[in-house]
Amino acid sequence: MVSLQLDGRTVVVTGAGQGQGAAEARMLVEAGARVIATDLAADMPAGLAVVSSTSPGALVYRQLNVSDASGWSDLAQWIRSQGWQVDGLVNNAGITQRSRLLDASVADLQNVYEVNVAGVLLGIQTLAPLMASSSAIVNVGSVAGLTAHYPEAYTASKWALRGLSQVAAMELGPRGIRVNSVHPGFIETPMTASAKAEFRQATMAETPLGRTGSVEEVAGVVLFLLSPLSSFVTGAEIPVDGGQSGHGGAKSVSDAMR
Numbered sequence: 093m094v095s096l097q098l099d100g101r102t103v104v105v106t107g108a109g110q111g112q113g114a115a116e117a118r119m120l121v122e123a124g125a126r127v128i129a130t131d132l133a134a135d136m137p138a139g140l141a142v143v144s145s146t147s148p149g150a151l152v153y154r155q156l157n158v159s160d161a162s163g164w165s166d167l168a169q170w171i172r173s174q175g176w177q178v179d180g181l182v183n184n185a186g187i188t189q190r191s192r193l194l195d196a197s198v199a200d201l202q203n204v205y206e207v208n209v210a211g212v213l214l215g216i217q218t219l220a221p222l223m224a225s226s227s228a229i230v231n232v233g234s235v236a237g238l239t240a241h242y243p244e245a246y247t248a249s250k251w252a253l254r255g256l257s258q259v260a261a262m263e264l265g266p267r268g269i270r271v272n273s274v275h276p277g278f279i280e281t282p283m284t285a286s287a288k289a290e291f292r293q294a295t296m297a298e299t300p301l302g303r304t305g306s307v308e309e310v311a312g313v314v315l316f317l318l319s320p321l322s323s324f325v326t327g328a329e330i331p332v333d334g335g336q337s338g339h340g341g342a343k344s345v346s347d348a349m350r
């Protein structure tokens with residue numbers, strides 16, 4: 093049967109306390125999944141508590157710093173203790189760092205890599221053993237990982253994540269575990285709320301759809317990649333960016349020729 097429904101499937105979402113992760117958790121619950129939502133906070137963030145109270149039992153919250161290997165082990169142990177397997181993992185947690193090439197320090201690079209790259213590696217290493225055939229992993233990259241986005245450490249981390257994702261797709265494919273990436277453009281979240289107005293305007297000028305994206309527009313693609321509708325899709329990289337990365341820099345030329 094062709095379906096976007098995820099009834100009976102358990103999906104772990106990292107960085108689910110706000111922004112895209114919270115939207116993914118909400119949409120996955122609507123699709124019938126049991127969601128294990130994780131984030132840094134000790135207590136369930138308010139946006140998730142609403143989902144938890146309207147859909148009792150469909151969403152559980154666990155504290156997890158994705159850079160912490162022992163935190164991942166604790167999560168895996170807890171999932172096993174519930175008698176559950178893991179059918180989906182959304183590696184969504186990420187941090188930005190806006191220093192430019194000549195200012196970025198090694199510490200900047202390390203801090204961003206710890207979350208955006210090592211956090212994803214640890215998640216895959218820890219939860220893949222709990223996954224049966226026909227499970228799926230979705231890694232949240234960025235248009236930064238498809239372009240020369242100016243914040244050096246963040247951009248390098250998202251390019252590194254692409255390599256990690258492709259190796260994971262190759263290595264886990266024989267076990268029936270699919271690994272795909274989404275690459276959001278400018279999405280309205282707390283992360284981008286702190287971006288300068290100039291950045292917002294310049295990005296929209298490079299975006300054929302001429303607007304920013306919503307968290308639901310990313311969550312919908314994540315849901316598709318976790319669902320049986322994408323059962324032959326692995327190693328794919330899907331930009332969710334209003335066309336920003338597709339024109340390869342040609343938009344300003346096209347606009348100038350009107």
Ligand SMILES: NC(=O)c1ccc[n+]([C@@H]2O[C@H](COP(=O)([O-])OP(=O)(O)OC[C@H]3O[C@@H](n4cnc5c(N)ncnc54)[C@H](O)[C@@H]3O)[C@@H](O)[C@H]2O)c1
Nearest residue numbers: 107109110111112157158185186234276278279281282283
């Ligand atoms: N918003 C955008 O325009 C945009 C664009 C491209 C890519 N992304 C990527 O999308 C993902 C989600 O971004 P967002 O905009 O929703 O960000 P956000 O800052 O609004 O939310 C990120 C969440 O991740 C959590 N987090 C941060 N560090 C963590 C850690 N070490 N362990 C666990 N959780 C941690 C935060 O607490 C927060 O709840 C990130 O990977 C980001 O790089 C965002």
